[in-house]
Amino acid sequence: MAKVCIIGFGCIGSGTYEILKHNQDIIAARTGESIEVKYIVDIRDFSQHEVAPLVTTDFDKILADDDLDIVVETMGGVGPAYTYTKAALEHGKSVVTSNKELVASKGDELFGIARQNGCKYFYEASVGGGIPIIRPMLTSLNANNITEITGILNGTTNYILTKMIKEGTDFDTAVSNAQKLGYAERDPSADVEGHDTCKKISILSSMALGRKVNYEDVYTQGITAVTSEDTKYAESLGCAIKLIGRFKQAADGAEVLVSPMLVDSSSPLYGVEDVFNAVKVTGDMLGDALFYGKGAGKLATASAVVSDIIEVLKDARDDINAPWLPCSEKIIKDYSHIRGSFLVRIKNEPDAFALALERFDNARTLEFIDGEFAVVTGELSVAELEASLEGLDVISKYMFA
């Protein structure tokens, strides 16, 4: 049984607790052992919460607990988070974090301390919420010289810009909408002024270069000056304005900046809307790879934290379960039992149309070409579809994905 301590029981910290509980069987199967949250460090009052018995403020007791494997730091900021993280690593306890500010400003030092003490400092949740980006860059892309990274790295600002572009909303109204929906904080400056994106692109740039990029050195312009007229101009050029964090290797040095930029409609980043994030990474061998998903949210981000916890535990074991085990039975459903909605083109023979209307009472009928018609079915199984098509002359049929 692996033992975990969560420091900072806010949104991501409590999400981490929930996932470890909700998916405990899957996680135990993949990790080779189960995981228990032994302590929660938070100064707030959780006495009415089920976790009350776990809550403590005595971090020294935790450091002295030889039974404890991993510290999860989800409190944010540099001050106490830095102190706790450093102390944990110095005591040989691996730390998993969602704290982009701490990783961007002290990552290099903390990686060094972790290495000296035979433990890990993992930070998948610090960039892109739950989207896998840190570990793919550290593993799957490591045959490549990373020449360019272009990212929509902040969901709040992307939501605001999407509102401005799609609905012509002005900046202030879009911000207050985002606040109402819980996407923006009461003080939205870290997001709208680009500071959040700046820390994230600094982390990715440091990984690409293998040396620390100081985030204070990165030119950072937010979206506060973007007007609806600007978004219309962009549209007339076939572009959308997005807040972009960009890293680029040029012949004369590396370029890193955060700025609202024009993204052409041919780019896979163009259609990334609302609170979604996307990161395009270019490797000299691979070409472009795109990572896309929900860049924020309690469980999405906590999912990245838990994946790091599992990696720490797997790193310490040699007997990790195989990706899959042998299985002699057929473990998937027969095709005939698969369910879906279908488009079916049917020859318009005598009575066929009337028969189809009778069989597919929820179906939409369309007429396109002489001599045929089509139905779009509701959800049913392949077998049910086949039965319903009995006696009809089918030209072609497709399931909706």
Place this chain on the structure above:
Amino acid sequence: MAKVCIIGFGCIGSGTYEILKHNQDIIAARTGESIEVKYIVDIRDFSQHEVAPLVTTDFDKILADDDLDIVVETMGGVGPAYTYTKAALEHGKSVVTSNKELVASKGDELFGIARQNGCKYFYEASVGGGIPIIRPMLTSLNANNITEITGILNGTTNYILTKMIKEGTDFDTAVSNAQKLGYAERDPSADVEGHDTCKKISILSSMALGRKVNYEDVYTQGITAVTSEDTKYAESLGCAIKLIGRFKQAADGAEVLVSPMLVDSSSPLYGVEDVFNAVKVTGDMLGDALFYGKGAGKLATASAVVSDIIEVLKDARDDINAPWLPCSEKIIKDYSHIRGSFLVRIKNEPDAFALALERFDNARTLEFIDGEFAVVTGELSVAELEASLEGLDVISKYMFA
């Protein structure tokens, strides 16, 4: 110095050799040691090739070489590839493969042999070419119950369907175009009949379930029956026809199928065209994550092979380099030296338009709103842009991403 043997010196095998050579310094820095190709096993004649001294057919010699760390199997098929892989693993040598057929049919057995012998069997290159998908699923997503996987997993068929949809080309013409461009084999049946996609979705489904899904059990329909009329019908419904490999957990069991399906324009898979691949993975905690990139090609796929080689070597070491090292200097360029193309909105004061035309001789001028005009510049640095805008009253400016 780590030593590698490549079995099968075709497209991906030779690409692996090239990447190990081209990026040897980066790879050595990330791995902690350099990597040398010591043997190449191939029955073809490479006597005129620079690798001639490495080529052998004596696999027993290789198995007996205690100095050899990793076998790269890029020959494809099940027969000899299976024999070689099994023998290598039984001799404690890790194997890295791009062979989807072998992984789909014998993966479970080979993982077991690897585990028994304290070595690894890695297969990132078997699905999605160079797109990171296997390792992210095994690591970054492992806090999740994977509920759905929807993939465009075959570049050849996606190219053919794109031609049919965009240019109204019929199926046979599109196939022969794909052959001319080297995207399709002379016998295109493995691609167009969906067998390639079937093996790939079987691998991903096995990972999601943790038990082997037999690819023979998977309903597989290719694109040979898709007509231009079908693609027009799809379009009229706001959809595109794509060859989809899909895994889905339903209440009554797992569904796996390969079929041309209708993809709605709201899906991130809708815009995936030509030889690109994309895989949408849904986790119960994370929601949707999308992985997108070039699903085939010599160096892209070999990039995945090399990433697996590096992972094998990193797994065997504790002193892996930190993701980035401390750096006290400013290692990125000043903002003023960053280069790009810009859109600039300028107030139309007396002489401003003439001045802009003079300064931006390659610029396009546009007129939208009374009292202003805009220029789109060619590539120049921020400092050059600022100098060129001297004396002009700028309303807003944006760099193109």
